[in-house]
Amino acid sequence: MMTATKSWFIVLKSSACLFISDLKSQALPFCTMASTEEATPALPDYVTDENAVTKDKAKWRYGRAPDYSKTRKIWAESKKSNHTAGSLPDLIEKLVKNWEVEASFKVDLADWRTVDRETYCFSVNGGPPQTGQHMLEVGTYNALIQSNEFYCPAHSTFEDSHKTFKRMMPTFAWEVLEVYSGPPVAAFRWRHWGTFKENYKGVNGKGEKVTMKAHGGTIDIEGIAVATLNEKLQIKKVDIWFDPMAMFHQMKEVLGDESVKEIVHPAAQGEASA
Numbered sequence: 377m378m379t380a381t382k383s384w385f386i387v388l389k390s391s392a393c394l395f396i397s398d399l400k401s402q403a404l405p406f407c408t409m410a411s412t413e414e415a416t417p418a419l420p421d422y423v424t425d426e427n428a429v430t431k432d433k434a435k436w437r438y439g440r441a442p443d444y445s446k447t448r449k450i451w452a453e454s455k456k457s458n459h460t461a462g463s464l465p466d467l468i469e470k471l472v473k474n475w476e477v478e479a480s481f482k483v484d485l486a487d488w489r490t491v492d493r494e495t496y497c498f499s500v501n502g503g504p505p506q507t508g509q510h511m512l513e514v515g516t517y518n519a520l521i522q523s524n525e526f527y528c529p530a531h532s533t534f535e536d537s538h539k540t541f542k543r544m545m546p547t548f549a550w551e552v553l554e555v556y557s558g559p560p561v562a563a564f565r566w567r568h569w570g571t572f573k574e575n576y577k578g579v580n581g582k583g584e585k586v587t588m589k590a591h592g593g594t595i596d597i598e599g600i601a602v603a604t605l606n607e608k609l610q611i612k613k614v615d616i617w618f619d620p621m622a623m624f625h626q627m628k629e630v631l632g633d634e635s636v637k638e639i640v641h642p643a644a645q646g647e648a649s650a
Contacts, residue, residue, distance in 0.1 A: 422474040422490050423467040423609055429474045434487035442481050451549035456567060459552070467609075468562055469552040472601075475611060476550065479516050480538070485509055495612045500620070505613070517541055520616070523581035526588070526624040531579035540578050544627075545570040545595060553598070559605045569596040576627055588627050597622045 421428040426448070430441040459466040475490040482488055485508045488496075497505035500520055511519045515534030521527055532540065541548070548570040556563040572595050576588040599618025603611050 419467070420489075420609055423471045424462075426470045426473045427477075428470075429477050429482070429489060432482075432487065432489070434482050435484045437481045437483050442477065444477070447547045447549055450547045450570070451551060454549065454569070455551045457551055457553055464558055464562075465552045465555045465564070468555055468564055468603075469550075471609065471611070472552070472566070472603075473550060476516070479508075479511055483512065485512060490610060492606045492608075492610045492612045495606075497613045499613075499615050501617055502615075521620050524621060524624065525580050525582075526576075526586050526627075527578045528581040528583075531583065540576070544574045544576045544590065545572055546574075547571070559609065561602060561604050563600070563602045565598065565600055567596065567598045569594055571595070572627055588624075591627070593626075595623055595626045597626075 427444065430444065432441070434441075436442075457465070459469065471490060475488075478488045478490055485493060488508065491508060493508065496508050498508075498511060498519065499505045506519055513534065514529060515532075515537045517537040517540075518529035518532060518534065521529060523529065527540075529537070548568060550566065550568050553565045553567050556565075572590050572593055575590050576586070578586050580586050597618060599616060601614055601616050603614040606612050
């Protein structure tokens with residue numbers, strides 16, 4: 377009996393028939409199944425190669441494509457899932473990894489290949505949709521995290537937010553745990569994890585500077601995502617559900633209240649985290 381994952385993979389590969397040719401010059405009908413006389417349509421590289429977009433010629437935030445080799449190594453060593461290459465979970469995982477690279481490091485939305493730029497939007501926990509341009513302006517961390525007792529996006533720019541979290545946790549690996557449905561609406565459970573190596577320094581919702589001692593343990597969060605994809609397997613919209621406080625609670629839980637080394641009130645209005 378054919379499994380759900382294999383069934384969705386056939387649909388996924390069949391949908392590729394819509395875009396393997398130049399859509400501007402040739403209209404292709406929707407393919408139900410490729411005949412034995414037809415070649416299997418190629419899937420886009422951003423669902424088959426987790427580093428595909430790092431090879432692009434684009435406007436990169438720091439002048440060149442980022443190096444994810446250390447993060448990929450941690451992923452390989454400590455992931456919970458082992459997806460078969462080419463399976464639906466594997467394809468979704470690689471799509472999201474490439475999307476994260478583009479959202480974090482490509483400064484021009486026109487260079488993003490993993491999204492449908494005409495419709496792309498992003499929301500967190502049922503909140504209002506955010507555009508790609510908004511995410512470019514505030515940053516991925518600020519788009520995901522609301523103001524709280526440990527951190528406030530209003531006190532941190534895109535660059536400062538990435539400095540804050542990447543300094544405390546140099547590698548933050550990501551994986552798909554389960555896929556519940558396939559394209560055009562892909563629902564899946566994910567995991568994001570790393571080691572709390574350096575002290576956390578930020579500014580909270582009250583404008584106070586907060587420092588939390590690094591405990592050397594693992595920060596491990598999980599959530600659900602529902603991504604609507606087009607015929608090119610680009611993201612039209614994605615809805616994320618997770619506990620945004622889970623990361624901060626895990627920073628604190630090993631050492632208890634002693635992990636909060638410093639709270640200074642008030643921080644200068646608009647001052648970014650150190």
